[in-house]
Amino acid sequence: xxxCITGAAGFLGKRLTQQLLKQGQLTGSSGAQEDIEQIMLLxxxxxxxxxxSRVRVVAGDICDAGxxxxxxxxxxxxxxxxxxxxxxxxxxxxxxxxxxxxxxTRLLLERCRxxxxxxxxxxxxxxxxxxxxxxxxxxxxxxxxxxxxxxTQKAVGELLINDYSRKRFIDGRVLRxxxxxxxxxxxxxxASSFASGVIREPLAGSEATCPVxxxxxxWLSSPRSAIANLLHAxxxxxQGFGASRVVNLPGISVSAGEMLESLERVAGKAVAAxxxxxxxxxxxxxxxxWPGAWDCxxxxxxxxxxxxxxxxxxxxxxxxxxxxxA
Amino acid sequence: xxxCITGAAGFLGKRLTQQLLKQGQLTGSSGAQEDIEQIMLLxxxxxxxxxxSRVRVVAGDICDAGxxxxxxxxxxxxxxxxxxxxxxxxxxxxxxxxxxxxxxTRLLLERCRxxxxxxxxxxxxxxxxxxxxxxxxxxxxxxxxxxxxxxTQKAVGELLINDYSRKRFIDGRVLRxxxxxxxxxxxxxxASSFASGVIREPLAGSEATCPVxxxxxxWLSSPRSAIANLLHAxxxxxQGFGASRVVNLPGISVSAGEMLESLERVAGKAVAAxxxxxxxxxxxxxxxxWPGAWDCxxxxxxxxxxxxxxxxxxxxxxxxxxxxxA
Numbered sequence: 001x002x003x004c005i006t007g008a009a010g011f012l013g014k015r016l017t018q019q020l021l022k023q024g025q026l027t028g029s030s031g032a033q034e035d036i037e038q039i040m041l042l043x044x045x046x047x048x049x050x051x052x053s054r055v056r057v058v059a060g061d062i063c064d065a066g067x068x069x070x071x072x073x074x075x076x077x078x079x080x081x082x083x084x085x086x087x088x089x090x091x092x093x094x095x096x097x098x099x100x101x102x103x104x105t106r107l108l109l110e111r112c113r114x115x116x117x118x119x120x121x122x123x124x125x126x127x128x129x130x131x132x133x134x135x136x137x138x139x140x141x142x143x144x145x146x147x148x149x150x151x152t153q154k155a156v157g158e159l160l161i162n163d164y165s166r167k168r169f170i171d172g173r174v175l176r177x178x179x180x181x182x183x184x185x186x187x188x189x190x191a192s193s194f195a196s197g198v199i200r201e202p203l204a205g206s207e208a209t210c211p212v213x214x215x216x217x218x219w220l221s222s223p224r225s226a227i228a229n230l231l232h233a234x235x236x237x238x239q240g241f242g243a244s245r246v247v248n249l250p251g252i253s254v255s256a257g258e259m260l261e262s263l264e265r266v267a268g269k270a271v272a273a274x275x276x277x278x279x280x281x282x283x284x285x286x287x288x289x290w291p292g293a294w295d296c297x298x299x300x301x302x303x304x305x306x307x308x309x310x311x312x313x314x315x316x317x318x319x320x321x322x323x324x325x326a
Numbered sequence: 327x328x329x330c331i332t333g334a335a336g337f338l339g340k341r342l343t344q345q346l347l348k349q350g351q352l353t354g355s356s357g358a359q360e361d362i363e364q365i366m367l368l369x370x371x372x373x374x375x376x377x378x379s380r381v382r383v384v385a386g387d388i389c390d391a392g393x394x395x396x397x398x399x400x401x402x403x404x405x406x407x408x409x410x411x412x413x414x415x416x417x418x419x420x421x422x423x424x425x426x427x428x429x430x431t432r433l434l435l436e437r438c439r440x441x442x443x444x445x446x447x448x449x450x451x452x453x454x455x456x457x458x459x460x461x462x463x464x465x466x467x468x469x470x471x472x473x474x475x476x477x478t479q480k481a482v483g484e485l486l487i488n489d490y491s492r493k494r495f496i497d498g499r500v501l502r503x504x505x506x507x508x509x510x511x512x513x514x515x516x517a518s519s520f521a522s523g524v525i526r527e528p529l530a531g532s533e534a535t536c537p538v539x540x541x542x543x544x545w546l547s548s549p550r551s552a553i554a555n556l557l558h559a560x561x562x563x564x565q566g567f568g569a570s571r572v573v574n575l576p577g578i579s580v581s582a583g584e585m586l587e588s589l590e591r592v593a594g595k596a597v598a599a600x601x602x603x604x605x606x607x608x609x610x611x612x613x614x615x616w617p618g619a620w621d622c623x624x625x626x627x628x629x630x631x632x633x634x635x636x637x638x639x640x641x642x643x644x645x646x647x648x649x650x651x652a
Contacts, residue, residue, distance in 0.1 A: 132569040135467075141461075141468060142467060143467050144470070145570055146488075147492065159470075159472070159485075163475055163478040243457070243459070244458060
């Protein structure tokens, strides 16, 4: 079987590729486990550092329908659509956000519709689709009222994937992924970037600022959970989803203040002291419109999983990312 | 001030034009009532039969950005965006629905964003944005889960108008309009077309079929209410809308069986007997996913209005449409 990953040069894309290469199989169009023969890695920059004969790297603009047609073969079975302009950037550059988060998604869906068989398509959505007055916790039945262009664009993608799936053009699965922490690497332009930065930088011996007040609650899960849940979403039979292909993934609800208390307990006072509070009104406005918790009983019933405490997430990060460096 | 109406050759567009010409004023960009100097009537077919020097008729494809730029002057103050592919047709021709209901809306929003001042934009959405398991009545806080491509496309339009308004590119107002009955003229490809047909045809002496079972509940209002509410939506100050520009308009909840009982009470047994029950599974599937009632306390608080019984709607139809013919 053939798999395509968009946004493959990103942090989740790389981890997903490694995991797919390692396990070597996925549920194919036959409904049974099949060997993965090819993984197309699509991104604006060429994916580097993955040496495996099953991998084919394609670099180019995902808004180019010709590139999509050339690089997604007619017999592709599965697509993981991770390419996105992140929240802070989509807010600052409206047109870029619309182009990548809406237009490219639309082009990709059209390409998938043209394939020999409707492919399984896993799409990552976000806490940012919610906004306005929210119940605590947010429920599956709660209306979306995004207060950012990123959230709007992800909500549009969700609607289209539900309809393309209903029409049997594709077999879509949408995961509303909690804010991921602890993300390795550098800060990015996501409004949630700090949720990794306030842990990652101090552990690396650097200073960091926390741009939201200590009481700001965030719905979080780890990179490990995100990858496991992406794969689980792919493997589930379509019937399990019922009328909606969208799932609010499990996570933990933790405040910025509690995150730093966890850091102190795991890594000590000196490490936690490397974080300064410095409220950024733009980031605080965006993040405070996101739900701090949602009901995830549907996700749990479908077999999705997450950690249950933030200290375990910090320890997993140290294990995955710092051990090799140490 | 200048006004543009898209879908102006349609039934609502024509009535709205007549009403605007009659009243001669609307709230302009100054915030005060201003004289309407020009109304641009945009549709794929030229609008006919309106002789008034303030009217400018433009016929062409609303998906043509060049046409939009030419026909919507830089100093347009207000847009009523009524152009749409109706529900039955959007379900049968997915690409046409996407083109008109999504792409054209997007192009229009971009044209509005390019104008001298962010124009007021009134957009008509639909009961079809809802679907799946619904509370009775549906609430403003109920999640959208459209079960038709039309509903999906309208929901996308809503999201974009909310975000364009939040970004102050436009000053948008979205009305979820109940199924309109009694619509004059001929049946159309809307799944709800019967809701007018089962009243209009018997009153005109013709046979009609009702394609949904008698117990199917529909959320209805009259053409008079629709026009009054479109104008009211335009006139309201933006602050009144709060975090969402979308309003669930008032209506009445009536079953197909009750509609025919009302017809019999107003027009007699012989007239009502011209309707045959003949269930159409495609129409029944679409209509049965729509809410039969929604809570409209927000709309009422904002000053939107509707009739309170269906007999009054039938009588108003006979007054507006049949008196002159008789």
